[in-house]
Amino acid sequence: MDVVPDGDRMTVTLWGELDLGSRRLLPELYDMLTLSGTGLDLRLDAIGFCDCSGLNALLDLHSRAAGEGKTVTVRSCGVAVERLLDMTDTRELFADSGRPESAPAPAACAANPREEGGRPTADPPEEDDRPTAHPPEEDSQDLRAEVTQLRRAMQTRPTIDLARGILMASFGLSPEAAWSVLVRTSQNTNTKLHNLAQDLVGTVRGRTLPERVQQQLAAAVAGENRSRPTGD
Structure with missing residues (x-):
């Protein structure tokens, strides 16, 4: 496992196999989650094998993040993980926040287009520069959908x-x-x-x-x- 701070988030790269032994990684992943501002971005391209035990570990990490008001996203993955997420209908639980690969600014910075490298500039943003917030009803629907998927x-x-x-x-x-x-x-x-x-x-x-x-x-x-x- 390799961990790199990325603004308010932590980028975690894993390689090897996600099986029963992967639960040994959870304490360290929990620590990284706590240290992050908004959550973890996982890169799982080098995972050659992933079974139910590995998925269980990812779900436990997702559940811990939700309890802390944070997110866990799978930024990239290989065939083994992708196939498992598809077959178990859990892909959307770890869906990317939509940040472009070329501009991995933390979610907290997305609301301020004048921030650089996660730090605000001296000039506050104009009112018109701020994106329209999602209606509370839409946020509530998204949360209910995510909870339903996690429960399933x-x-x-x-x-x-x-x-x-x-x-x-x-x-x-x-x-x-x-x-x-x-x-x-x-x-x-x-x-x-x-x-x-x-x-x-x-x-x-x-x-x-x-x-x-x-x-x-x-x-x-x-x-x-x-x-x-x-x-x-």
Whole structure:
């Protein structure tokens, strides 16, 4: 992890894998969040693997930021993170504030076009230079939408983790392999990850998966077994 102050925000670059071990980063990320004025901007381009545990850590960080009146945005990410955010409908929770890449001024500076490098100049802005504030009703709607998305994401976490546990127990898969099977089956059947997880959990109660899902699931498991190193 690399942290660079950026005006009222902190730019955090992560690399490696976001899995169960990523929770060890949370205390330091919380500290960076507290030290920042308005929140954190994450750069996750170098993350090669991200599973539910990694997403859980990001959601916990988002929740902590919301409690402090700050934001956490994903400024850039690779395929692994992008795919997970899409499948779990959590992309908008970490949506960029809309600041241009070439002008990463903190959000607090955006309201004052005469500020330079996050510091106000001697001349206060003219009244006409100030952008029109969003109506309270619009801000309230945005907040309600974000809370709804966060609640949905938090509700699906246990189901996805349980589905992964079922695959691990049923096919002798590692946590990483079980996650890969879930993702691949979700993609090949065009099924939302949390919906697939619910269907898998339902099999414990005697429900049957659709035939197409069974076929893709079996193919994904077989693929993981073929890629398993000899001797495992």
